Amino acid sequence: MNKIITISREFGSGGREVGKRLADNLGFAYYDAEIITEIANKTGLTEEYIRGIAENGMISYSFQFAKSFASYSAWHNSQTQVLIEQTKVLKEIAQKGNCIIVGRGADWILREYEPMNIFVYADIESKINRCREKAMEDEQLSDKELKHKILHIDKVRKKYYNLISPLEWGERNNYHLCLNTSNLDIKGVIPGLVTYIENWYRSR
Amino acid sequence: MNKIITISREFGSGGREVGKRLADNLGFAYYDAEIITEIANKTGLTEEYIRGIAENGMISYSFQFAKSFASYSAWHNSQTQVLIEQTKVLKEIAQKGNCIIVGRGADWILREYEPMNIFVYADIESKINRCREKAMEDEQLSDKELKHKILHIDKVRKKYYNLISPLEWGERNNYHLCLNTSNLDIKGVIPGLVTYIENWYRSR
Numbered sequence: 001m002n003k004i005i006t007i008s009r010e011f012g013s014g015g016r017e018v019g020k021r022l023a024d025n026l027g028f029a030y031y032d033a034e035i036i037t038e039i040a041n042k043t044g045l046t047e048e049y050i051r052g053i054a055e056n057g058m059i060s061y062s063f064q065f066a067k068s069f070a071s072y073s074a075w076h077n078s079q080t081q082v083l084i085e086q087t088k089v090l091k092e093i094a095q096k097g098n099c100i101i102v103g104r105g106a107d108w109i110l111r112e113y114e115p116m117n118i119f120v121y122a123d124i125e126s127k128i129n130r131c132r133e134k135a136m137e138d139e140q141l142s143d144k145e146l147k148h149k150i151l152h153i154d155k156v157r158k159k160y161y162n163l164i165s166p167l168e169w170g171e172r173n174n175y176h177l178c179l180n181t182s183n184l185d186i187k188g189v190i191p192g193l194v195t196y197i198e199n200w201y202r203s204r
Numbered sequence: 205m206n207k208i209i210t211i212s213r214e215f216g217s218g219g220r221e222v223g224k225r226l227a228d229n230l231g232f233a234y235y236d237a238e239i240i241t242e243i244a245n246k247t248g249l250t251e252e253y254i255r256g257i258a259e260n261g262m263i264s265y266s267f268q269f270a271k272s273f274a275s276y277s278a279w280h281n282s283q284t285q286v287l288i289e290q291t292k293v294l295k296e297i298a299q300k301g302n303c304i305i306v307g308r309g310a311d312w313i314l315r316e317y318e319p320m321n322i323f324v325y326a327d328i329e330s331k332i333n334r335c336r337e338k339a340m341e342d343e344q345l346s347d348k349e350l351k352h353k354i355l356h357i358d359k360v361r362k363k364y365y366n367l368i369s370p371l372e373w374g375e376r377n378n379y380h381l382c383l384n385t386s387n388l389d390i391k392g393v394i395p396g397l398v399t400y401i402e403n404w405y406r407s408r
Contacts, residue, residue, distance in 0.1 A: 175384060203389040
């Protein structure tokens with residue numbers, strides 16, 4: 001069976017960096033934005049819309065603002081379509097070879113492939129600092145606004161995860177390893193993580 | 205500053221084994237039962253009584269069953285005495301040299317020494333199996349009884365931690381690493397853990 005590692009992560013915790021560096025070091029394929037592109041190709045919906053389902057809270061649809069039941073219905077159908085295509089895309093990826101998948105609830109969707117599930121988190125100060133270092137678009141935000149954005153995105157991720165799985169996002173029992181990246185130079189801990197993952201696969 | 209690693213753990217998760225093996229591999233001192241002995245020596249209370257404070261729920265004292273206020277008062281004083289001596293003993297240990305400390309809320313008590321805090325957990329089936337393999341005294345218990353015992357001990361650990369700290373026991377943000385030992389041969393993942401810990405100390 002292929003080795004699948006899923007990375008779930010708090011926004012700003014550096015989970016994507018963990019995933020990319022692990023993939024480079026382990027020689028595994030890496031999937032993150034590629035999944036969105038693939039779903040867009042299959043559904044004809046825009047990448048922006050698909051990304052929005054997990055990141056911008058588009059899951060919640062308010063009847064209050066709906067112009068008609070037809071508009072709600074169209075919205076509901078496209079959401080369902082994305083979730084169905086996403087499951088297909090993830091399963092295709094899992095069958096291709098060893099890989100690391102960031103986000104999208106892959107830990108739950110691919111459970112039959114027995115992935116190793118890692119959760120990456122950090123304290124709010126570290127997450128604010130990491131966002132400041134990376135994101136040009138957040139340059140204008142105050143610390144308070146950035147904190148609000150970070151917490152909001154995680155809230156939506158949790159909601160998205162609740163939509164597709166019966167488990168609770170971030171609850172330790174759903175993961176094989178939970179990694180706190182507060183004040184940590186991620187690059188520096190990759191060798192230890194790689195060895196741990198190799199050990200883990202041999203110790204089950 | 206000495207390197208202090210604290211291990212908090214769910215009962216039956218193999219946290220003690222993780223701690224012992226890490227200490228052997230890192231060449232650190234290991235403290236677990238030694239702390240109890242030291243507190244007993246300093247307070248004149250029995251080791252059994254001291255162990256009971258964290259493990260058997262002796263923290264909760266019911267007035268309903270108290271014979272007198274004097275008996276409550278004596279109980280309260282000895283509890284306080286244990287907590288004070290425990291703090292002293294832990295700080296002495298922290299000042300001696302690099303070490304690994306299992307349990308006793310050392311992560312909170314020694315926070316000024318900036319320990320690396322690890323939480324070890326597992327699913328209930330793995331914990332039942334681990335208890336069965338190790339403990340002679342649990343041989344008579346049914347799975348249901350053993351499960352009840354495991355959950356009860358963790359409940360008391362949580363309560364004890366609440367008594368001495370403002371944090372929540374097992375909440376991921378209080379730990380630098382949370383380790384799921386379900387279905388895992390602990391010995392096999394020690395090299396990865398050792399490398400991760402060495403990396404971690406160099407990456408802050």
